[in-house]
Amino acid sequence: MQNMEALPYFPGCTLKQRAAGFDRSARDVFSALGSPLAELPGWNCCGATFPLTVENLLDLTGPARILVSARAEGTRLAVACAACYNVLRRTNHLLRTDAEKREKVCLFIESEYDGDLEVVHILELLHREIGCGHVRQALRRPLEGLRVAAYYGCLLLRPAAEVGFDDPESPVLLDELLAAAGAAPVSYPHRGECCGGYLAVRSEEAALEASKRVLMAISAAGAEVVVTSCPLCQYNLDRRQAAIARQEAGFRPVPVLYFTQLLGLALGADGAGYRLDEHHVDPRPLLKERGLVEG
Amino acid sequence: MGADRDREGQLPVGQGREACAGTGRRIGVFICHCGSNIAGSVDVRRAAETVRGLRGVACATDYGYMCSDPGQALIRQSIAEQGLDGIVVAACSPSMHEATFRRAAEAAGLNPYRVEIANIREQCSWVHQEDREKATQKAIALIASLVEKVRGDDPLEPLGTPVTRRLLVIGGGIAGMTVALEVADAGYEVILVERGAELGGRLRQIRETYAALTPLAAPLQTLIERVREHPRIRVLLGSEVESASGYVGSFTVTVRPAAGANAPGGYRSEADPAGGTQHEVGAIVVATGYELIPLSRLGEYGGGRVADVVDALEFERLLAQEVPRRPSDGRVPRRVAFVQCAGSRDPEHGVPYCSKVCCLYTAKQALLYRQRVPDGEAVVFVIDVRTGGRRYEEFVQRAMEEGHVLYLRGKVAKVFRQGDQVIVWGVDTLAGRNVEVAADLVVLAAAVVPSAGAAELGRRLRATTDELGFFREAHPKLRPVESLTAGIFLAGAAQAPKDIAETVSQAEAAAAKVLGLFSRPELVQEPTVATVLQELCAGCGLCVSACPYEARSLNARLRVAEVNAALCQGCGACVVACPNKACVVRNWRPEQTLAMVGAVLGEVQ
Numbered sequence: 001m002q003n004m005e006a007l008p009y010f011p012g013c014t015l016k017q018r019a020a021g022f023d024r025s026a027r028d029v030f031s032a033l034g035s036p037l038a039e040l041p042g043w044n045c046c047g048a049t050f051p052l053t054v055e056n057l058l059d060l061t062g063p064a065r066i067l068v069s070a071r072a073e074g075t076r077l078a079v080a081c082a083a084c085y086n087v088l089r090r091t092n093h094l095l096r097t098d099a100e101k102r103e104k105v106c107l108f109i110e111s112e113y114d115g116d117l118e119v120v121h122i123l124e125l126l127h128r129e130i131g132c133g134h135v136r137q138a139l140r141r142p143l144e145g146l147r148v149a150a151y152y153g154c155l156l157l158r159p160a161a162e163v164g165f166d167d168p169e170s171p172v173l174l175d176e177l178l179a180a181a182g183a184a185p186v187s188y189p190h191r192g193e194c195c196g197g198y199l200a201v202r203s204e205e206a207a208l209e210a211s212k213r214v215l216m217a218i219s220a221a222g223a224e225v226v227v228t229s230c231p232l233c234q235y236n237l238d239r240r241q242a243a244i245a246r247q248e249a250g251f252r253p254v255p256v257l258y259f260t261q262l263l264g265l266a267l268g269a270d271g272a273g274y275r276l277d278e279h280h281v282d283p284r285p286l287l288k289e290r291g292l293v294e295g
Numbered sequence: 296m297g298a299d300r301d302r303e304g305q306l307p308v309g310q311g312r313e314a315c316a317g318t319g320r321r322i323g324v325f326i327c328h329c330g331s332n333i334a335g336s337v338d339v340r341r342a343a344e345t346v347r348g349l350r351g352v353a354c355a356t357d358y359g360y361m362c363s364d365p366g367q368a369l370i371r372q373s374i375a376e377q378g379l380d381g382i383v384v385a386a387c388s389p390s391m392h393e394a395t396f397r398r399a400a401e402a403a404g405l406n407p408y409r410v411e412i413a414n415i416r417e418q419c420s421w422v423h424q425e426d427r428e429k430a431t432q433k434a435i436a437l438i439a440s441l442v443e444k445v446r447g448d449d450p451l452e453p454l455g456t457p458v459t460r461r462l463l464v465i466g467g468g469i470a471g472m473t474v475a476l477e478v479a480d481a482g483y484e485v486i487l488v489e490r491g492a493e494l495g496g497r498l499r500q501i502r503e504t505y506a507a508l509t510p511l512a513a514p515l516q517t518l519i520e521r522v523r524e525h526p527r528i529r530v531l532l533g534s535e536v537e538s539a540s541g542y543v544g545s546f547t548v549t550v551r552p553a554a555g556a557n558a559p560g561g562y563r564s565e566a567d568p569a570g571g572t573q574h575e576v577g578a579i580v581v582a583t584g585y586e587l588i589p590l591s592r593l594g595e596y597g598g599g600r601v602a603d604v605v606d607a608l609e610f611e612r613l614l615a616q617e618v619p620r621r622p623s624d625g626r627v628p629r630r631v632a633f634v635q636c637a638g639s640r641d642p643e644h645g646v647p648y649c650s651k652v653c654c655l656y657t658a659k660q661a662l663l664y665r666q667r668v669p670d671g672e673a674v675v676f677v678i679d680v681r682t683g684g685r686r687y688e689e690f691v692q693r694a695m696e697e698g699h700v701l702y703l704r705g706k707v708a709k710v711f712r713q714g715d716q717v718i719v720w721g722v723d724t725l726a727g728r729n730v731e732v733a734a735d736l737v738v739l740a741a742a743v744v745p746s747a748g749a750a751e752l753g754r755r756l757r758a759t760t761d762e763l764g765f766f767r768e769a770h771p772k773l774r775p776v777e778s779l780t781a782g783i784f785l786a787g788a789a790q791a792p793k794d795i796a797e798t799v800s801q802a803e804a805a806a807a808k809v810l811g812l813f814s815r816p817e818l819v820q821e822p823t824v825a826t827v828l829q830e831l832c833a834g835c836g837l838c839v840s841a842c843p844y845e846a847r848s849l850n851a852r853l854r855v856a857e858v859n860a861a862l863c864q865g866c867g868a869c870v871v872a873c874p875n876k877a878c879v880v881r882n883w884r885p886e887q888t889l890a891m892v893g894a895v896l897g898e899v900q
Contacts, residue, residue, distance in 0.1 A: 169594030189718075190712030220713075 095292030132180035140268030255283035406450030468496020470787025475805030490563035533564030543782025638742035
């Protein structure tokens with residue numbers, strides 16, 4: 001696995017702004033494991049949500065353009081953001097299986113594309129290709145029984161036939177990867193439940209309800225930290241804990257990290273650029289206590 | 296064409312319009328107008344005039360509707376009056392009326408295998424409506440071709456094959472036992488093959504049945520004893536069908552010990568342990584029943600992961616105790632949630648169809664639970680309740696009113712364990728809100744699927760199963776108990792989900808079909824099958840591999856190929872394969888075919 005060729009990588013807009021710590025830590029993890037990520041040149045926004053209207057051609061042109069330029073770089077495209085992954089993977093699936101739409105989209109963006117690129121999420125790459133064994137060997141600061149709640153959310157898992165990622169009812173990839181890093185993943189049933197997503201835009205109350213359901217279960221399971229791979233999940237779960245603490249007397253806030261932040265630190269990264277200070281529930285006391293960041 | 300039709304309408308019954316000219320072999324040609332279906336694009340009168348001059352044609356006439364009673368009378372009378380020894384009816388597809396015209400000819404004393412159909416409707420008038428001239432020419436060519444065929448047709452007699460009056464029943468549940476008893480009581484031998492260790496099937500797992508809460512154990516035991524003690528029924532437990540060959544009336548079935556039988560500590564197989572025994576039977580009934588979809592496939596309902604999520608058959612077992620106790624800790628559950636359509640009507644996770652029996656047995660189980668645990672609560676999640684059947688709706692109402700079972704209309708989203716309870720997330724679509732039920736036990740009405748190995752058994756029997764493994768019936772409305780393979784019949788849930796009453800009905804219907812078959816002195820079959828000219832056959836065996844019906848074999852002693860006429864469908868694949876032209880299908884001899892082609896090409900006067 002050492003010194004592999006650099007892998008074409010799509011960071012996406014959020015990882016350049018609000019979730020810059022996710023981008024930086026993802027690069028750290030892959031560099032530490034000997035397969036550095038190479039940012040796709042000249043990329044554009046994926047559109048953020050997969051278009052669900054029947055006549056969705058125009059909305060597909062953005063992600064299609066990304067797929068075309070990635071195909072010029074190689075046969076695979078690594079994606080970190082769960083939302084971008086969902087959009088790119090489903091667009092790729094559609095272009096592969098619907099010849100008529102593929103032709104129209106290709107004509108519009110004046111490119112040729114036959115759908116033979118593989119869109120892969122970095123979690124899948126780490127688990128299924130680089131392998132848990134390799135992660136275990138490369139550990140510099142094992143997580144030593146850290147009780148972590150692996151939170152998958154919706155976008156990695158569904159629709160299962162299109163995103164093809166783990167068992168949607170009982171996902172294990174993230175748990176197994178964290179266990180390889182020495183953590184003790186906690187069991188809780190809400191790992192694939194919705195965090196509230198974009199509901200916050202329309203109904204703060206409904207979004208809070210959704211996040212609360214997930215967080216209460218995580219809290220009841222005794223987790224010390226939550227990890228995710230979706231900037232929106234991270235935002236919802238992190239941001240709403242103050243409100244939940246006001247409603248529920250016994251609720252104990254839990255920091256919410258990107259899984260690569262935790263993994264990057266375990267692999268010896270110094271945490272520079274992880275923007276840990278921007279999290280609403282401050283993860284630094286826990287990370288310091290565990291010797292993962294410098295005191 | 297209106298004028299033509301009017302004239303035809305006035306035609307006296309049984310009298311051809313034209314006088315017949317008699318020379319050589321006496322063939323009559325009868326051209327149908329089919330109203331304007333044929334006459335609209337084919338000049339039928341010109342066709343009649345033209346073919347009248349063909350070699351061997353004694354008379355040719357046209358008529359409005361040849362299949363009508365007057366049309367058939369015209370044919371019969373022409374045969375009698377003209378002394379015809381062969382006829383061509385130019386009309387619609389032979390799949391429509393070949394049998395009609397053959398019967399009419401036979402009634403007039405003509406051998407029915409000297410009746411041929413020239414299809415000038417589907418293959419001519421309907422597809423050439425734009426060009427009357429060419430359509431007429433094509434119709435004439437088709438008729439001329441069939442005239443050539445009739446010239447070479449031999450008079451044939453239908454083939455008779457004997458019937459072995461013994462039945463094989465596969466499956467010892469209520470369906471198989473019912474068929475076996477009916478047929479054995481009527482005086483025939485029955486071999487009943489059951490792969491399990493006992494007779495009784497799923498009914499052994501069910502104590503009381505809807506809708507009258509009838510206890511089943513005693514009548515089931517009586518039935519099992521009757522089967523076991525019947526002098527004409529031979530029960531082979533721990534056995535399964537390894538292979539089957541032959542055809543209706545004459546199957547050879549090999550039965551071997553079932554996988555799992557005879558294992559150390561397991562049950563004993565009653566089949567010959569030395570690799571299986573052969574049985575000669577005349578008919579087979581498939582009654583292999585059903586099982587429930589594995590809980591592990593119902594992951595979103597906690598299936599396979601949460602101990603206190605059970606399927607309905609397991610709950611049936613729990614209910615058999617004085618008070619039901621849940622698997623995880625033996626506590627009496629105070630609140631039980633029933634989830635209907637667990638895997639049914641759910642193409643994404645389970646099966647697309649309705650399992651049919653769950654609405655009623657869930658009502659039964661909820662009611663029985665409430666009787667056993669009077670202070671317990673029963674909540675049923677349903678998409679809707681389907682209660683077609685005698686007193687079924689009343690029974691569900693009884694569960695709601697007398698049993699105080701709470702029905703919530705909406706699908707369940709998720710089932711998971713929390714502490715020592717099982718949480719059910721669902722939706723109440725009538726109230727329009729999400730609901731969460733904390734239950735002590737969850738019962739899944741898991742989808743009914745075919746028994747394991749059903750599709751494989753179907754392949755061994757050459758009886759087709761559908762994409763889900765249920766055996767296919769010959770016709771969904773008109774032949775519901777026959778498989779697509781003659782002599783193989785279906786009973787019970789092997790064909791589709793059914794309740795006990797329906798299963799017994801179908802089993803008795805299957806028995807009636809078997810008895811009908813056994814009551815015939817012999818089976819009659821079309822004689823237009825392949826034959827071998829032994830003096831030309833080199834015994835190369837190409838015909839054996841070419842035959843899609845396993846009707847061909849090599850006679851090792853004579854070193855020639857043979858035909859099993861009962862299996863042959865007359866398809867002609869062997870004729871094409873044979874390098875020596877030793878294979879011939881009756882009334883499709885090569886010289887006939889060549890003469891037909893010649894006629895189409897206008898080489899015959």
